[in-house]
Amino acid sequence: MTQTGKRTKLVHHGARRSQYAEVAEAIYLTQGFVYPSAEAAEARFLEAGADEFIYARYGNPTVAAFEDRIAALEGTEDAFATASGMAAVSGALTSLLRAGDHVVSSRALFGSCLYVLEEVLSRYGVAVSFVDGTDLAQWRAAIRPDTKVVFLETVSNPTLEVIDLKSVTDLAHAAGALVVVDNVFATPVFSRAASLGADVIVYSATKHIDGQGRCLGGVVCGTRDFIRGTLEPYMKHTGGALSPFNAWVMLNGLTTLDLRVRAQAASAQAIAEALQGDARLARVIYPGLPGHPQHKLAQAQMDGFGTVLALDLAAGKEAAFRFLNALKVIVISNNLGDARSIATHPATTTHQRLPDDQKIALGITPGLIRLSVGLEDAADLVADIRAALDMI
Ligand SMILES: *Cc1c(COP(=O)(O)O)cnc(C)c1O
Numbered sequence: 199m200t201q202t203g204k205r206t207k208l209v210h211h212g213a214r215r216s217q218y219a220e221v222a223e224a225i226y227l228t229q230g231f232v233y234p235s236a237e238a239a240e241a242r243f244l245e246a247g248a249d250e251f252i253y254a255r256y257g258n259p260t261v262a263a264f265e266d267r268i269a270a271l272e273g274t275e276d277a278f279a280t281a282s283g284m285a286a287v288s289g290a291l292t293s294l295l296r297a298g299d300h301v302v303s304s305r306a307l308f309g310s311c312l313y314v315l316e317e318v319l320s321r322y323g324v325a326v327s328f329v330d331g332t333d334l335a336q337w338r339a340a341i342r343p344d345t346k347v348v349f350l351e352t353v354s355n356p357t358l359e360v361i362d363l364k365s366v367t368d369l370a371h372a373a374g375a376l377v378v379v380d381n382v383f384a385t386p387v388f389s390r391a392a393s394l395g396a397d398v399i400v401y402s403a404t405k406h407i408d409g410q411g412r413c414l415g416g417v418v419c420g421t422r423d424f425i426r427g428t429l430e431p432y433m434k435h436t437g438g439a440l441s442p443f444n445a446w447v448m449l450n451g452l453t454t455l456d457l458r459v460r461a462q463a464a465s466a467q468a469i470a471e472a473l474q475g476d477a478r479l480a481r482v483i484y485p486g487l488p489g490h491p492q493h494k495l496a497q498a499q500m501d502g503f504g505t506v507l508a509l510d511l512a513a514g515k516e517a518a519f520r521f522l523n524a525l526k527v528i529v530i531s532n533n534l535g536d537a538r539s540i541a542t543h544p545a546t547t548t549h550q551r552l553p554d555d556q557k558i559a560l561g562i563t564p565g566l567i568r569l570s571v572g573l574e575d576a577a578d579l580v581a582d583i584r585a586a587l588d589m590i
Pocket residue numbers: 282283284285287308310311351355380382383402403404405414415416
């Protein structure tokens with residue numbers, strides 16, 4: 199079968215059928231595998247062949263199907279699935295780095311990514327320089343000959359700044375550094391990260407890939423050399439493997455990923471346009487709005503603008519809380535990419551740990567609400583938001 203289109207790959211790629219020729223993917227919910235002989239066990243430990251498994255911490259048929267499907271989608275040679283998005287981020291970084299190395303990272307990061315870069319890596323002798331990701335001059339000044347890794351979120355959380363991936367990658371590669379991107383907000387559907395030069399592309403599968411808020415998971419995409427030579431040995435011995443059950447949920451999530459993400463992005467665009475200009479909102483932030491500072495860049499480096507927007511309520515925290523408490527359709531939570539629309543107050547939840555001056559520097563104001571747009575009717579979501587704004 200020729201699988202050229204993304205949707206075809208998302209439905210079929212990587213499926214492993216048993217002797218029963220089942221239609222839906224089987225769940226191989228097993229930690230281990232039986233060898234036909236002692237000699238076969240010895241041979242497999244020496245070198246496992248294609249689709250030969252040893253132990254689920256190393257690999258499993260259901261997990262391998264998920265890895266193959268996501269690599270085909272992302273356009274990388276291979277992928278390794280992990281227990282969560284953070285296992286993917288920390289595994290990608292720690293497998294590449296050692297004491298004495300230098301990392302340059304954008305400052306606007308998901309809280310746990312910031313923890314890994316700021317608190318964990320420094321304990322093991324890795325120096326990290328933080329830059330304003332939207333300022334190429336800062337990247338240029340910070341990347342040095344001993345820089346081993348450049349890390350960034352292509353679209354930042356929660357303020358949706360878009361980083362010029364091609365330019366940063368060119369600077370990094372000129373210095374011999376590898377580029378690791380956390381691509382959650384771009385989603386694998388809209389991502390062009392591989393063709394723009396990113397070496398390692400990381401997703402939290404907990405978000406759009408599951409898409410229904412059930413399981414934790416993550417995945418690291420890259421060259422076969424990196425995935426099997428550098429990452430896999432590290433991951434399989436440190437224990438961040440994805441459960442086969444969760445891999446099965448994620449495989450089913452992938453089947454509808456393209457349809458869901460495009461529908462959610464279309465609603466996000468409609469909501470952003472409907473709310474733009476509302477006097478109660480200091481800012482409506484969505485890369486799909488022509489007024490977004492990196493609108494043109496977002497258009498050039500992604501196939502869509504994403505499923506998340508941010509609203510900045512001019513009247514501050516109390517107004518933001520009244521707004522959240524008045525929502526009837528949209529739920530208050532902190533996941534994103536879910537079929538259900540979710541509103542988050544970053545300053546008091548996901549980014550609570552940040553000192554106030556850093557929150558301000560990152561645009562995480564007391565009135566900022568992050569809105570992950572789900573699969574409900576866009577008109578219902580706009581009505582819910584307008585009614586809640588009337589309550590502030
Ligand atoms: C959620 C998220 C993560 C972490 O993923 P988990 O699956 O929760 O571990 C990392 N980076 C970004 C940008 C995220 O949104």
